Amino acid sequence: MHEMGIAMQIVEIAAASIPKNVENIQVERVNIKVGKLSAVVPESLKFCFEIVVKDTPLSGARLVIEEVPVVARCNECSAEWTITGPVFTCIKCNSGSIQILSGRELDIVSIEIADP
Template sequence: MHEMSIALAVVGQVETAARAVAGEDADPPGARSVTLRVGELAGVVPDSLRFCFELACADTLLAGAELRTEHVPGAARCEPCGADWATGLPPDLCCPRCGGGASELTAGRELEIAEVRWSRPACTAPSMED
């Protein structure tokens, strides 16, 4: 289950950001919630990721934090004819206009931290938005 390695990486990145902002002598802020953008073609099961995230947060600055996910639908573009379409699942990579193969996946492979909400309102930690 690679969702656990993803959850551990997210926790590590958020903890690193909190400590960097707090400085060496300050108490770093905890996180109330973390929002991830998850593409439908990323091969991630959001429910499994939530379960793993809860386990990964134990005894960290993120203990008790909520994981929120934003679904990003898959999309493709055909270079020869310029058509754009939703790929769906399983992904349809043939152009609906000209029948050619998808030249470029334009969305749906995302797996990124979109936002962190910190436990202290006055915290100066970055929001970690795109």
């Protein structure tokens, strides 16, 4: 629901990462990671990015999203597994004391610029 704001943040951070000393840079890709547990819908984010990116130094860039699975570790028995459904108890010992190792990401990884 807030994908437009997220897209604007991505463009702002990515634009600030463009090297200052090179002219006519074309940013081709912005690579980001989105955890499956984050409140962001990848398709909506791509749609918003396409709108927001116009008339910015990133004009024409593509947003490439790597979705990160929700991985948990049990604090009791140290089991590690990927959570695919809405159950957050240990698959081995049923303990509720778990850590979420990944799945909350909303990170910009890199930008890719065209070779001059």
